[in-house]
Amino acid sequence: MDDVTDRSLRALGLAEAPREHPLLYPGAWPADSGLLDGECFLPLDRLVHDDRTPVLAIGSNACPGQLRHKMREFGIMSPIPMVKARVAGVDAGVSAHVSRMGYVSASPVSAPDTVRELFVIWLDDEQLTVIDASEGAPVPGGNFDRAWLPAPDVRIDLADGTRLPGAYAYVNRHGVLHDGTGVPRTHPGEREILTELLVGLPRFRELFGVVPEEFCERARADRRLCERGTRLFIEEKLVTASGLERYVAGDARAQHKGSPGTGPSLSPPLM
Template sequence: MDARGARRTLEALGLAEAPRDRPLSYPGVWPDRSGLLDGDEWLPLDRLTHPGRTPVVAVGSNASPAQLRLKLAAFDVSAAVPMTRARVTGVEVGVSAHISRAGYVSASPVHAPAVTRELFVIWLDAGQLDVLDATEPNYDRVLLPAPGFRVELENGEALLDAFAYVNHHGVLHDGSGVARRHPGQRALITELLAESAELRRLFGATPEEFCARARADARRCEQGTRLFALEKRVTASGLEHLRVR
């Protein structure tokens, strides 16, 4: 509880649902302010920067406290993670060109110099960073170098270094070659199924069927990922040149 006696659990705050449990909720519920994920609780922060920890810009479910808690708990690693809101310039939230075993099509950053998005920076210690790297097998963790990218915290401070996870399959485009923006899972899957008869053959006609079939069959996910490339629906993120961690 906080000083006023209010409960600060993820459940009480409506932050407890993880996309790995309910894929159509992807990218999950994000907090409305900076805070400290501390196991099952969401607590106030006493500062926005955390020396000794690595700042990672989260564009998808890593900004969901429930998802982050689930990932860290699976490796028996402390789920004490500061999460700070930030204005990130140079990055748009695109669509990864792969189908996850968790049953969703996840987000991946796209280079967009004129775009500024409200995102979260998660501050990870060495053990937590190892876990996140291990749970992102389809991603490379890259450095977003200033001044080409700007990560500005709520107090106006700009980070000199911040990382992001970039999907190494590329990202999906909108049919004209322009990287598509991730609209949320249900809307995205509805669009993708409508655009491809072969994808419907593999994954069914509805978002619910898509998620169920993806979660049940790793080989089907691999087939769907290859289909994106075969149907020429994949483009570069514009971040391929960045230095991998």
């Protein structure tokens, strides 16, 4: 078996996309940095790519299968460097919205005392436009704003000793779910969060069923049902701020006209 076959997404367990299998969210992440190139995850020759835009992946954007799925939707097959980083100041919270992809996604939250391993994906202009569209960032009704998280507020250290000056992240416009005390909670995994919500919220259960599989089946592509679920989070007083809202530009859409690299907006697919 040659090296290319050895490093196929399928062989590495990285091929499945949560957009097709919602209960797998956030999907499988690579063990280390690499280059997503078609059906393969190849070694990288460098960790910093100054000609690209760094985006901190909090949820499924760190899953090669999900990235490939998003890019293919727009016919884009160009490689994406994915760099493992040690990140301080940010954690993965729970989005206060129900996605039409059939899951409750992760959203970044301010966590000054937290240090964890996340991925930085380095996107060219075309790829960045696709990811922006997938997060709803260019449109008023979208779920996320793309915001620059600067050092030293957020510290991003790479394996070669480089500390990035910052990176973009997608901040949820709906806020995030809290832990009962008003503090943003962390995302425990899709099956776990759905089970908790379905068991603990009778009105949520009325909308989406009694088990996670039923939630996924009902939520997928049903915009009105997802909107009702999102409103329910507010009505149940489960929503709080992520703590990252201060990094979102006054006119969030303006960032898509500036540097680094943003191409023309695409119509967003289901979010």
